[in-house]
Amino acid sequence: MSTAVPTIKLLINGEFVESNTSDWRDVVNPATQQVLARVPMATPEEVDAAVSAAKEAFKSWKKTPIGARARLFLKYQQLIRDNMKELAAILTAEQGKTLADAEGDVFRGLEVVEHAANIGNLQLGEHAENVASGVDTYTVQQPLGVCAGITPFNFPAMIPLWMFPMAIACGNTFVLKPSEQDPMVTMRLVELAIEAGIPPGVLNVVHGGPEVVNALCDHPDIKALSFVGSTPVGTHVYQRASQAGKRVQCMMGAKNHAIVLPDANKEQALNQLVGAGFGAAGQRCMAISVAVLVGEAQGWIPELVVKARALKVGPGRDNPDLGPLISPRARARVAGLIAKGIEQGAKLELDGRAVQVPGHEHGNFVGPTLFSGVKPGMAIYDQEIFGPVLCLVGVDSLDEAIELINANPHGNGTAIFTQSGAAARKFQEEIDVGQVGINVPIPVPVPLFSFTGSRGSKLGDLGPYGKQVILFYTQTKTVTSRWFDDAASSGKVNTTIAL
Numbered sequence: 318m319s320t321a322v323p324t325i326k327l328l329i330n331g332e333f334v335e336s337n338t339s340d341w342r343d344v345v346n347p348a349t350q351q352v353l354a355r356v357p358m359a360t361p362e363e364v365d366a367a368v369s370a371a372k373e374a375f376k377s378w379k380k381t382p383i384g385a386r387a388r389l390f391l392k393y394q395q396l397i398r399d400n401m402k403e404l405a406a407i408l409t410a411e412q413g414k415t416l417a418d419a420e421g422d423v424f425r426g427l428e429v430v431e432h433a434a435n436i437g438n439l440q441l442g443e444h445a446e447n448v449a450s451g452v453d454t455y456t457v458q459q460p461l462g463v464c465a466g467i468t469p470f471n472f473p474a475m476i477p478l479w480m481f482p483m484a485i486a487c488g489n490t491f492v493l494k495p496s497e498q499d500p501m502v503t504m505r506l507v508e509l510a511i512e513a514g515i516p517p518g519v520l521n522v523v524h525g526g527p528e529v530v531n532a533l534c535d536h537p538d539i540k541a542l543s544f545v546g547s548t549p550v551g552t553h554v555y556q557r558a559s560q561a562g563k564r565v566q567c568m569m570g571a572k573n574h575a576i577v578l579p580d581a582n583k584e585q586a587l588n589q590l591v592g593a594g595f596g597a598a599g600q601r602c603m604a605i606s607v608a609v610l611v612g613e614a615q616g617w618i619p620e621l622v623v624k625a626r627a628l629k630v631g632p633g634r635d636n637p638d639l640g641p642l643i644s645p646r647a648r649a650r651v652a653g654l655i656a657k658g659i660e661q662g663a664k665l666e667l668d669g670r671a672v673q674v675p676g677h678e679h680g681n682f683v684g685p686t687l688f689s690g691v692k693p694g695m696a697i698y699d700q701e702i703f704g705p706v707l708c709l710v711g712v713d714s715l716d717e718a719i720e721l722i723n724a725n726p727h728g729n730g731t732a733i734f735t736q737s738g739a740a741a742r743k744f745q746e747e748i749d750v751g752q753v754g755i756n757v758p759i760p761v762p763v764p765l766f767s768f769t770g771s772r773g774s775k776l777g778d779l780g781p782y783g784k785q786v787i788l789f790y791t792q793t794k795t796v797t798s799r800w801f802d803d804a805a806s807s808g809k810v811n812t813t814i815a816l
């Protein structure tokens with residue numbers, strides 16, 4: 318193996334170690350194809366070593382006072398803030414998104430770290446006095462043990478930070494498996510977590526693909542598993558890890574629709590559609606990929622095309638409007654779906670396939686692409702494209718728009734643009750989608766709330782961060798207690814049902 322390119326290390330029991338594997342993948346800058354690093358596909362022994370370090374560390378970590386756990390994340394959030402520019406630069410180099418967007422990626426994760434620093438107010442039980450005479454009942458929220466996380470390529474800072482800070486703040490230990498496509502910023506965040514004082518074995522990292530994921534699903538010492546990624550892989554992970562007796566949460570794919578009513582503020586609505594459709598080159602689980610134009614709003618297509626065409630495409634470090642797709646394979650897939658859209662009869666209003674980025678001829682660029690006349694049954698409607706392609710569907714009424722959205726297999730995010738409170742309220746009540754935006758295009762909840770999802774976008778009851786994640790990463794224990802006052806007790810045997 319060449320020594321010129323750095324290798325990504327595993328983190329086992331507090332040590333950053335070189336993998337013994339012979340299977341390595343390149344981490345590639347998607348704007349230039351420069352190989353930035355090599356990432357190992359960890360061996361089964363390395364996965365075992367990471368889990369067993371986490372299992373051993375749990376014995377003492379679970380007893381660490383809640384204030385000590387909270388202070389660790391107070392320190393961690395400051396370290397992330399201090400290193401924000403460096404983190405964003407690493408993220409942009411390996412993932413492709415613009416520097417401004419990369420800072421947003423880190424910042425949305427940082428907010429979850431701040432939330433973890435508030436664990437003292439979150440991991441609380443309940444108490445009821447005198448549930449029977451002289452008897453009290455209370456609950457304690459105890460950590461589970463070793464937890465694991467598997468993350469996607471599109472938010473390599475935010476999504477790992479959805480997982481390990483909350484799990485560890487609750488008193489668990491953790492094994493993280495980052496995306497093999499862009500693990501560098503995740504590892505820098507992990508280094509900062511160690512610098513903040515996370516003890517050896519409490520946080521561990523293994524790298525790899527399907528084999529490592531399957532090993533984590535099967536491992537008997539892992540109690541809970543968090544996954545974020547595509548629906549087919551998430552469904553597999555949910556089934557496999559549940560079968561092995563784990564608690565599992567899987568946040569998965571999307572086909573997010575935005576309804577535009579003709580009474581919407583036109584300028585605002587069109588700007589939001591363009592931003593949420595093409596930002597991050599459409600590689601967001603909360604990207605708007607279908608705009609449902611109701612009635613006269615269908616006449617706004619030419620203005621949408623003008624706005625989309627004006628967006629600048631380029632390498633993320635120059636802060637254009639959108640950067641490249643993650644890989645040549647992703648680019649080829651998106652280009653193939655655009656060709657399929659034309660073949661299946663949708664009208665191509667704007668074609669981003671031939672976009673030129675001078676000096677970056679080998680980058681995985683696709684420019685903003687718009688289709689009108691899109692219908693269910695077309696591949697561009699039925700599949701998650703995960704590229705800068707916005708599909709426009711025309712309908713006559715709000716009812717028709719709601720019916721269309723509720724019939725889609727995915728239920729991750731949705732939005733409505735309108736000036737009518739009555740229409741917005743009806744939409745909010747009737748739509749079967751996890752995240753709902755009202756004149757807000759990408760409603761990723763802040764960590765006071767939990768990320769959620771419906772239908773094909775989520776498996777498992779409890780979401781990441783917010784209050785729900787405390788229940789996910791803890792076991793509720795219900796204690797019923799009676800203390801005898803010797804002087805007053807009768808000493809009689811009671812054979813009726815307890816209490």
Ligand code: NAD
Nearest residue numbers: 468469470495496526527530546547550568569570571602
């Ligand atoms: P992916 O499903 O390909 O990969 C996710 C993780 O699973 C990676 O760590 C990868 O190594 C692993 N993996 C890939 N193939 C596997 C297999 N066959 N068996 C076991 N493990 C496997 O997803 P991606 O392309 O990295 O990310 C994009 C997807 O993630 C999109 O579908 C997007 O909508 C979704 N996503 C969802 C959310 C959400 O909160 N709902 C957030 C971000 C991304």
